[in-house]
Amino acid sequence: MSRKPTLAVVGATGAVGAVMLQILSQRADVWGEIRLVASPRSAGRKLAVRGEETEVVALSEAALTGVDVALFLVPAPVAAEWAPVAVSKGAVVVDNSAAFRLDPGVPLVVPEINPHAVRLRPRGIVASPGCxxxxxxxxxxxxxxxxxxxxxxxxxxxxxxxxxxCGVEALRTQLALVADTELGTGPGDVRRAIGDGLGxxxxxxxxxxxxxxxxxxxxxxxxxxxxxxxxxxxxxxxxxxxxxxxxxxxxxxxxxxxxxxxxxxxxxxxxxxxxxxxxxxxxxxxxxxxxxxxxxxxxxxxxxxxxxxxxxxxxxxxxxxxxxxxxxxLRKGAALNTAQLAEAIAREF
Amino acid sequence: MSRKPTLAVVGATGAVGAVMLQILSQRADVWGEIRLVASPRSAGRKLAVRGEETEVVALSEAALTGVDVALFLVPAPVAAEWAPVAVSKGAVVVDNSAAFRLDPGVPLVVPEINPHAVRLRPRGIVASPGCxxxxxxxxxxxxxxxxxxxxxxxxxxxxxxxxxxCGVEALRTQLALVADTELGTGPGDVRRAIGDGLGxxxxxxxxxxxxxxxxxxxxxxxxxxxxxxxxxxxxxxxxxxxxxxxxxxxxxxxxxxxxxxxxxxxxxxxxxxxxxxxxxxxxxxxxxxxxxxxxxxxxxxxxxxxxxxxxxxxxxxxxxxxxxxxxxxLRKGAALNTAQLAEAIAREF
Structure with missing residues (x-):
């Protein structure tokens, strides 16, 4: 029987990361170790995945060593810097950011559309499309x-x-502000009510x-x-x-x-x-x-x-x-598609 | 000098009617008498137009007698019934409802697009498009x-x-209900919060x-x-x-x-x-x-x-x-376009 690969979730503490941990806990478990990685300021936090409290480690070369598949759920500049590091340590990267989506050496894959493209990855990176x-x-x-x-x-x-x-918080704040205001039908009423809360x-x-x-x-x-x-x-x-x-x-x-x-x-x-x-x-x-x-x-x-x-x-x-x-x-538009791509790669092990 | 025609605003107490009274008070005053007409249950109310409190009269043959131009700001079935009555009493009707928009004998007019069409009105009715x-x-x-x-x-x-x-009230009610609820990200959360308040x-x-x-x-x-x-x-x-x-x-x-x-x-x-x-x-x-x-x-x-x-x-x-x-x-999409059409007809007097 083939071994279960090690997965790293880079950006585990973000909005998409939270959905990813749910998804990994719900889907068929194809993973050995699941390592949670985030920025240094989130290191030490404990998050539940597959029913286990797991400590978050800081993004570093060490954190990416011994990983088979690395999911990147981080902003494009962070992915652009660290995905090649993960590849150099032997991981296949599945990136959710825009950093590599249009790179000719990186396949852009949706399992329902072009599943075979996941295997053609000269840079060791597979990209997931925008939401x-x-x-x-x-x-x-x-x-x-x-x-x-x-x-x-x-x-x-x-x-x-x-x-x-921050977009979610801005809308919630704005809705509370317009609820407390008797808005007329004049131009700028909504802008005045929310003041500098554009987010x-x-x-x-x-x-x-x-x-x-x-x-x-x-x-x-x-x-x-x-x-x-x-x-x-x-x-x-x-x-x-x-x-x-x-x-x-x-x-x-x-x-x-x-x-x-x-x-x-x-x-x-x-x-x-x-x-x-x-x-x-x-x-x-x-x-x-x-x-x-x-x-x-x-x-x-x-x-x-x-x-x-x-x-x-x-x-x-x-x-x-x-x-x-x-x-x-946040699901098919980000975490789910990325998880599906990682699972397709896991089947190669 | 030509005489100033008499205008009837049929549906003066509705949402579009309220905007119409503002518009009539703001634009160049081409009208003699402005008669406010509504359903019998609104008769007797007083509304301000051109700075004067004006009593609303009930829709009837008498209310449409002596009118030169009748603006209909009422639902299509009411317009379908009463616009021909106004025409039979000698008025030109400008209808804001869907009742006559696609009638081949009724011009559909936007002054910026096809202003001359307003004069070709074999049924005595001119229609304003949907919002x-x-x-x-x-x-x-x-x-x-x-x-x-x-x-x-x-x-x-x-x-x-x-x-x-009723649409405005439904949204306001729903916004208050979702503001008081800590909505998750599950399907149906919003439906549960607003209950039977779909409006x-x-x-x-x-x-x-x-x-x-x-x-x-x-x-x-x-x-x-x-x-x-x-x-x-x-x-x-x-x-x-x-x-x-x-x-x-x-x-x-x-x-x-x-x-x-x-x-x-x-x-x-x-x-x-x-x-x-x-x-x-x-x-x-x-x-x-x-x-x-x-x-x-x-x-x-x-x-x-x-x-x-x-x-x-x-x-x-x-x-x-x-x-x-x-x-x-409510303005160009309803009251304003209708008022512009009425003014174009007023210039014929």
């Missing part, structure tokens, strides 16, 4: 396998936890939607919008795919939603799309508006699959489908 | 005049006041977005989504225009936002689009993300124009623009 791409890609990929996608126009409605725990966002998120996330990239596009395009092209191996994405932050704590208009090379029918989505791994079809069945972020939060509903064929284009998908940005 | 169409049409129409629009893919983020005052919506609106508004129409499309398509085609006089619209209710009190992907017959540039939008009546261009300038509903509420930002040329299609527009659904 907004992950909210839609399993659904789009399943339809692509049948109809061949040609163009995507998407509007992503992003939860505040996509900006980290990580460029405008109020309470009682508002904000058409901006990431940094300014090129020609007015944000980094997050271009990332959705680049990651989708790489995941589907369609380097010329036409993608227009608009990111909008919405007052939702966790779970991203995406309004998708997908055009295909072949004609589509709702019936066939339903059949595909109903039988695709990682997808739940929830599409009966008359019965109140369509996904919403508050209903899907905490669950693993991508939920899809509102499946319609475009009235004026027999090759296009409109869909609405929701997925938990 | 979601109005949130985007002035912007799209201005760009169409230069580039010739070919296809629209839009995701509309609709404020709760689009569902009436007019099929799912929670607090801490959520809901991809549904209107009724089920055909092939999975909602009535509101198909209305955006039909109204846009009629307003732009493009009966074959391809339109895919998805409506999503968001936890915003007032002002609709629309994420627009517009494809044109001609190539576009952001520079030329900026020039057009910066000089179009009824439009404010607010587009400098680096300086934090993009429209949000909380910032534009209470203002008259359509605000537009995030103007980008599609990375993969030189004929397509992506935009984000916001407009107050």
């Amino acid at each position: 907004t791409t992950l909210a839609m890609i399993v659904t789009v990929g399943a339809l692509h396998a049948e109809f061949c996608v040609d163009e995507l126009v998407v509007s992503a409605l992003q939860a505040v936890s996509g900006a980290g725990q 990580p966002f460029p405008a109020p998120t309470a009682l508002n939607v904000v058409p901006w996330s990431g940094e300014l990239a090129e020609d007015g596009w944000s980094s997050e919008e271009l990332a959705i395009r680049a990651e989708t092209r790489k995941l589907l191996d369609l380097p010329e795919l036409r993608v227009s994405a608009t990111c909008v932050r919405v007052p939702v704590l966790t779970s991203h939603s995406v309004s998708v208009h997908a055009r295909f090379e072949h004609e589509v029918t709702v019936e066939r799309a339903h059949d595909i989505l109903a039988t695709s791994p990682g997808v739940v079809l929830f599409d009966d508006p008359e019965a109140g069945e369509f996904p919403t972020p508050a209903d899907v939060v905490g669950t693993d699959p991508t939920w899809v509903g509102r499946v319609r064929r475009a009235m004026d284009d027999p090759r296009a489908l409109d869909l609405f998908v929701c997925g938990d940005n | 979601t169409t109005l949130a985007m049409i002035v912007t799209v129409g201005a760009l169409h005049a230069e580039f010739c629009v070919d296809e629209l893919v839009v995701s509309a983020l609709q404020a709760v006041s689009g569902a009436g005052q 007019p919506f099929p799912a929670p609106t607090a801490l959520n977005v809901v991809p549904w508004s209107g009724e089920l129409a055909e092939d999975g499309w909602s009535s509101e989504e198909l209305a955006i398509r039909a109204e846009t085609r009629k307003l732009l006089d493009l009966p074959e225009l391809r339109v895919s619209a998805t409506c999503v209710r968001v936890p915003v009190l007032t002002s609709h936002s629309v994420s627009v992907h517009a494809r044109f017959e001609h190539e576009v540039t952001v520079e030329r689009a900026h020039d057009i939008l910066a000089t179009s009546p009824g439009v404010v261009l607010f587009d400098d993300p680096e300086a934090g300038e993009f429209p949000t509903p909380a910032d534009v509420v209470g203002t008259d124009p359509t605000w537009v930002g995030r103007v980008r040329r599609a990375m993969d299609d030189p004929r397509a623009l992506d935009l984000f527009v916001c407009g107050d659904n």
Whole structure:
């Protein structure tokens, strides 16, 4: 019998790390030792994983020695510095940050889409896509396998936890402030009520939607919008795919939603799309508006699959489908996909 | 000098009626008598318009006699019944409901788009479009005049006041309930917190977005989504225009936002689009993300124009623009457009 590999969770004390420890405790246990690693200021804390209190150790060369698979759940600059160190110590790295996603020497992998790509890793690193791409890609990929996608126009409605725990705290604080204020219908009422409590966002998120996330990239596009395009092209191996994405932050704590208009090379029918989505791994079809069945972020939060509903064929284009998908940005959008990739690598041992 | 016509405001005590009385008090005064009309249970109330307390009278044939222009700000069934009565008494009707919008004998008019259509009214009725169409049409129409629009893919983020005052009350109640609850990250947490307080919506609106508004129409499309398509085609006089619209209710009190992907017959540039939008009546261009300038509903509420930002040329299609527009659904989206139409008719007297 093959030995059970050693796993390191780097960034165990963060928001995604907390979800990862839950996930590792819930899924089939393929791991020998699980080592929890974080910044020096979190070292010594004890966190539960697989029912055992485990002491967090500080990120260091020593902490990465003797590790078979290292999950990196840290900001991109930390991953860029330390992932190569882990590789040099013999580990395979699965990175959840943006540091390596578009690196030609690093596969970008979603197990439901391109599972075999995980084995082609010349740099010893496998990357997991961003949470907004992950909210839609399993659904789009399943339809692509049948109809061949040609163009995507998407509007992503992003939860505040996509900006980290500080995003969650900002929305909670803002909601308390607007609740205590008798808001009129004048411009700036919400801004006045929340004062300097914008948190990580460029405008109020309470009682508002904000058409901006990431940094300014090129020609007015944000980094997050271009990332959705680049990651989708790489995941589907369609380097010329036409993608227009608009990111909008919405007052939702966790779970991203995406309004998708997908055009295909072949004609589509709702019936066939339903059949595909109903039988695709990682997808739940929830599409009966008359019965109140369509996904919403508050209903899907905490669950693993991508939920899809509102499946319609475009009235004026027999090759296009409109869909609405929701997925938990901390689970499949981050921790779960990373854990699935680590498990795929564990099967090599 | 021509005489000043008599105006009746039918539905003066509703949410749109309240905004209409403000607007009539703020704009150039072209009216003689302004008569306030509402349901019998509101008769006798006094409301301020043009600085004068004015008694509300009950809707009746007598209340519509001697009226030159009648604004209908009432539900579609009431408008369907009473607008023809007003016409039979000699009034021109401007209707804000959906009752006549798609009637071939009734012009659908936005003054910035098709002002001359207001004079061609064989039934004596002029219709104002729905609030979601109005949130985007002035912007799209201005760009169409230069580039010739070919296809629209839009995701509309609709404020709760689009569902009436009951929508506003439901969101306020729900926000208070979720504020008092320590919400976890489990599915259904928000539903449990708000209990049976859904109001007019099929799912929670607090801490959520809901991809549904209107009724089920055909092939999975909602009535509101198909209305955006039909109204846009009629307003732009493009009966074959391809339109895919998805409506999503968001936890915003007032002002609709629309994420627009517009494809044109001609190539576009952001520079030329900026020039057009910066000089179009009824439009404010607010587009400098680096300086934090993009429209949000909380910032534009209470203002008259359509605000537009995030103007980008599609990375993969030189004929397509992506935009984000916001407009107050109670002002331009309802009361203001109706008032503008009434003023255009008043100029005939």
